[in-house]
Amino acid sequence: MYLSQLYLKNFRNYTEEHLKFNKNINLLIGSNAQGKTNILESIYLIGTGGSHRTNIDSELINWQKDGLYLKGELIKDNQDYQLELSLLGRNKEIKINSNRLSRINDLIGYLNIVIFSPEDLSLVKGSPNLRRKFIDLEISQISPYYRHLISKYGKVLKQRNNLLKEIRDNKAPKEMLSVWDQQLIDLGSKIIKKRLESLIKLGILSKLMQRKITNGLEALELKYDTELDLDNNSSEDEIKESFKLKLKEKKEREIYQGATTLGPHRDDISLIVNNIDIRKFGSQGQQRTAALALKLAELEFMKGEIGEYPILLLDDVFSELDISRRSYLLDTIRDKIQTFITSTDLKHLDGLKGNHKIFEIKNGSAIEV
Numbered sequence: 001m002y003l004s005q006l007y008l009k010n011f012r013n014y015t016e017e018h019l020k021f022n023k024n025i026n027l028l029i030g031s032n033a034q035g036k037t038n039i040l041e042s043i044y045l046i047g048t049g050g051s052h053r054t055n056i057d058s059e060l061i062n063w064q065k066d067g068l069y070l071k072g073e074l075i076k077d078n079q080d081y082q083l084e085l086s087l088l089g090r091n092k093e094i095k096i097n098s099n100r101l102s103r104i105n106d107l108i109g110y111l112n113i114v115i116f117s118p119e120d121l122s123l124v125k126g127s128p129n130l131r132r133k134f135i136d137l138e139i140s141q142i143s144p145y146y147r148h149l150i151s152k153y154g155k156v157l158k159q160r161n162n163l164l165k166e167i168r169d170n171k172a173p174k175e176m177l178s179v180w181d182q183q184l185i186d187l188g189s190k191i192i193k194k195r196l197e198s199l200i201k202l203g204i205l206s207k208l209m210q211r212k213i214t215n216g217l218e219a220l221e222l223k224y225d226t227e228l229d230l231d232n233n234s235s236e237d238e239i240k241e242s243f244k245l246k247l248k249e250k251k252e253r254e255i256y257q258g259a260t261t262l263g264p265h266r267d268d269i270s271l272i273v274n275n276i277d278i279r280k281f282g283s284q285g286q287q288r289t290a291a292l293a294l295k296l297a298e299l300e301f302m303k304g305e306i307g308e309y310p311i312l313l314l315d316d317v318f319s320e321l322d323i324s325r326r327s328y329l330l331d332t333i334r335d336k337i338q339t340f341i342t343s344t345d346l347k348h349l350d351g352l353k354g355n356h357k358i359f360e361i362k363n364g365s366a367i368e369v
């Protein structure tokens with residue numbers, strides 16, 4: 001799949017821009033704060049319905065205007081799709097081939113995107129939240145059902161936490177917990193099961209990537225890290241059983257803390273290289289290589305699930321990678337994955353060969369050079 005063109009109106013610092021993209025590599029070159037990431041963000045927005053860097057939609061609208069409009073042309077399986085997104089105040093509307101979608105979720109599955117930004121370089125050493133976000137985003141893009149589960153789980157979690165505080169403050173009886181417990185267990189177990197299934201596939205792929213990047217020196221293993229008694233192959237019923245048991249054990253403590261301390265919102269993924277947990281004990285180089293391996297595995301994972309490579313957005317990561325990792329990355333994407341690369345300097349892209357287009361980004365305008 002690839003995005004052949006994009007029209008932006010009143011998006012961030014762009015007032016009006018029409019871009020025709022290369023099927024392979026598109027370089028967005030410019031100084032800081034000119035609007036390079038804004039282009040990536042607009043692609044992400046039209047693909048997923050949301051931004052990768054803010055939850056506040058109004059931030060995306062040009063400061064001088066009341067609304068924004070994006071139109072993209074997607075070529076997929078030799079078919080043409082016109083994607084449109086408009087945001088007027090808080091009112092978001094998405095159309096595919098002129099048909100308005102009743103739910104934003106219905107956008108999923110058209111334009112799939114993998115984004116790799118400097119934040120992802122901290123995927124391994126950063127907080128568990130980053131790794132949860134990584135796996136959740138990945139599954140959400142191929143499964144609207146998973147996205148629905150995550151959103152429902154978040155609501156149940158909030159309600160349960162409120163109730164725990166009320167019980168602690170003697171404003172509600174303990175018996176009320178059981179309703180929320182059941183929902184937490186049901187939704188949470190489904191989420192964990194989906195994560196385990198994806199992790200098995202992702203584990204095989206990232207192991208392969210890590211081995212290739214390190215010339216066979218490092219074998220990466222992914223393991224689901226949770227307080228529940230389970231392994232990568234546990235069934236949904238086994239997860240439920242363990243969840244129920246542990247939740248019971250923790251009940252008094254959770255009331256005291258006024259917070260739910262067990263469940264997918266607390267879980268993590270451990271990354272083991274040659275028997276060492278590199279989240280804590282890996283060298284910076286090892287951690288970066290593993291982050292790259294995970295991202296490349298994500299591309300292959302999506303290809304496996306949807307039959308086509310997604311679009312890849314590389315936000316300012318080239319300058320952060322050394323020459324060998326850079327050239328490995330370029331070799332991987334060459335001629336098969338449409339990629340958008342932002343950089344302040346073309347010199348980081350020395351190894352680039354083949355088909356590409358360069359856009360010079362300056363103060364909210366993009367000029368093809």
Ligand SMILES: Nc1ncnc2c1ncn2[C@@H]1O[C@H](COP(=O)(O)OP(=O)(O)OP(=O)(O)O)[C@@H](O)[C@H]1O
Nearest residue numbers: 012013032033034035036037038059060061062063
């Ligand atoms: N809603 C908005 N309306 C108008 N301008 C905006 C809006 N939001 C951000 N900007 C402007 O967009 C610019 C930032 O663009 P962007 O994040 O794409 O930078 P960049 O070119 O990727 O820079 P860097 O290399 O530093 O990451 C800033 O000048 C900022 O003031």
